[in-house]
Structure formats: C-alpha cells, structure tokens
Amino acid sequence: MAELHPQLMKDCLLIGRFPLCRLLLMQDANYPWFILVPDREAVTEIHQLGADDRRQLLSESCALATVLAEHFHADKLNIAALGNVVPQLHVHHVVRYHDDPAWPAPVWGHTPAKPYTAKALDEVIDKLRAGAPDGLELLV
Amino acid sequence: MAELHPQLMKDCLLIGRFPLCRLLLMQDANYPWFILVPDREAVTEIHQLGADDRRQLLSESCALATVLAEHFHADKLNIAALGNVVPQLHVHHVVRYHDDPAWPAPVWGHTPAKPYTAKALDEVIDKLRAGAPDGLELLV
Numbered sequence: 001m002a003e004l005h006p007q008l009m010k011d012c013l014l015i016g017r018f019p020l021c022r023l024l025l026m027q028d029a030n031y032p033w034f035i036l037v038p039d040r041e042a043v044t045e046i047h048q049l050g051a052d053d054r055r056q057l058l059s060e061s062c063a064l065a066t067v068l069a070e071h072f073h074a075d076k077l078n079i080a081a082l083g084n085v086v087p088q089l090h091v092h093h094v095v096r097y098h099d100d101p102a103w104p105a106p107v108w109g110h111t112p113a114k115p116y117t118a119k120a121l122d123e124v125i126d127k128l129r130a131g132a133p134d135g136l137e138l139l140v
Numbered sequence: 141m142a143e144l145h146p147q148l149m150k151d152c153l154l155i156g157r158f159p160l161c162r163l164l165l166m167q168d169a170n171y172p173w174f175i176l177v178p179d180r181e182a183v184t185e186i187h188q189l190g191a192d193d194r195r196q197l198l199s200e201s202c203a204l205a206t207v208l209a210e211h212f213h214a215d216k217l218n219i220a221a222l223g224n225v226v227p228q229l230h231v232h233h234v235v236r237y238h239d240d241p242a243w244p245a246p247v248w249g250h251t252p253a254k255p256y257t258a259k260a261l262d263e264v265i266d267k268l269r270a271g272a273p274d275g276l277e278l279l280v
Binding site: 061066079080082085104105 | 201205220221222224227
C-alpha cells in the first residue's frame with residue numbers, strides 16, 4: 001500500500017477505503033470535505049494513472065459525489081485535483097453550501113480550519129454510512 | 141448544441157472542440173488556463189453525466205492534460221470542477237509553474253486577469269497545436 005503523504009496524515013482522518021482509493025476526511029468542520037487518494041506510488045496527476053485506474057478513480061469519485069449531493073444536500077460540489085503543496089495525487093470532494101464560510105470562493109486558504117466536535121464528526125460519518133457509496137468500506 | 145453560459149463567453153475564447161466538450165481558453169495570460177465544457181444541457185456536476193459521457197469527459201481531460209504536462213512543461217496541473225459562480229458544468233485545466241503569480245495557492249480569485257498579447261496567444265495555440273490532443277479539433 002502506498003504511504004500517505006505526511007501532510008495528508010496530519011490534516012485528515014482516514015475513514016474508508018474504496019478498491020482503488022483511500023477516503024480521507026479533512027479535519028475542518030467548516031465544510032464536509034473528503035479526499036480520495038489512489039493507492040499508487042509516485043503518481044502526481046490523474047493522466048499518469050493507467051487506463052483501468054483512471055476509470056476506477058472516476059467511478060469512485062462519482063459514487064462519492066452522488067452520496068454527497070443527495071445525503072449532504074449539497075448546493076454544489078467542488079471536485080479538484082490540485083496538489084501544489086502535497087504532490088501525492090489526491091482529489092478533493094468538498095460539499096459546498098450557499099451559507100458556508102467561503103461561498104462562492106474556493107475553500108483552499110480561505111478560512112482557518114475549524115476542529116470537529118465529536119458530535120459533528122459522528123453526524124458526517126452517519127450521513128456517509130446512510131448513503132453507502134458504491135464500493136466504500138468504512139473504517140470508522 | 142448547449143449554449144455556453146454568458147460568463148464563460150465573456151471570460152474565455154472558444155478555441156476547439158472535442159467530441160463531447162468545447163475547449164475554452166481563459167483570457168488570462170498569467171497561466172495557460174483551459175476549460176472543458178461538456179455539450180450537455182442542464183448538467184452541473186460530473187456525476188450527473190451518463191456513464192458514456194463521464195468516460196468521454198475523462199478521456200478528453202486526460203488527452204488535454206497529457207499535452208499540457210508535456211508541451212507546456214507544467215510543474216503541476218490543477219484540474220477542477222468548481223462551478224460556484226457559473227453553474228454550467230465546466231472543468232478547469234490550469235498549467236501551474238513554480239514562478240506563476242499565485243503559486244502555490246489556487247488561481248481562482250488570486251490575481252487580476254492579465255490580457256493576452258497577440259503574440260502570447262499565438263504561442264499558447266501553437267503549443268496546443270504541436271501537442272495535438274487526441275480528438276481535439278482546433279477552431280483557431
């Protein structure tokens with residue numbers, strides 16, 4: 001299994017696994033903010049993945065996004081592979097609301113991270129569990 | 141053909157067509173900044189596309205990204221479907237350099253757009269033409 005970049009380990013909780021990707025939750029209660037990390041070594045861009053891995057990433061991303069849209073009642077999803085700071089390929093899936101702290105700006109660098117309370121964290125996990133994204137094994 | 145959102149028409153040049161997407165160039169010479177717009181009505185999220193369209197979008201995105209990485213000598217690509225301001229589904233493909241005005245921050249909202257000179261615009265189009273992304277018909 002590819003090691004997670006130390007910055008991702010510091011900023012996120014590992015909450016689940018799809019066949020290709022680990023699913024992380026950003027420790028920032030301002031937004032339900034998930035990250036998919038394909039379990040491949042030394043890949044920094046989506047197009048560097050092989051054809052099967054690309055399709056699997058798309059499938060896992062869409063399975064997650066469908067649940068985020070429906071069970072989190074997202075006003076919008078922000079899906080992005082940036083990686084300017086953390087080179088390991090990772091794809092942000094951020095649930096956006098018209099009344100969130102950064103709306104309509106992107107979330108990166110906008111507002112200091114807000115720690116989760118235990119209750120708020122449980123609520124996020126419960127919504128994800130209720131949505132049951134196709135292929136996801138929850139680890140929490 | 142789906143109409144382009146007026147804000148995209150205002151901010152971008154239409155420079156090409158893939159089988160599914162129109163290819164736009166953001167009129168901001170700070171970064172080589174391309175946008176793919178799937179030619180589908182009333183779609184705001186990637187997961188709302190049908191299975192064939194999803195795969196085609198992935199294929200066109202990777203064809204473009206491969207050329208941006210190689211022919212534009214990108215230090216990093218930023219690929220993102222945000223859509224907080226313009227709801228029509230569109231996927232940003234931004235070539236990032238370690239010495240660009242926003243590095244390592246995301247580009248959105250960072251630096252006022254810088255108009256292209258005719259020469260700089262020609263150079264961008266020439267690089268794209270040299271790379272010849274699979275499936276792209278250039279319109280310029």
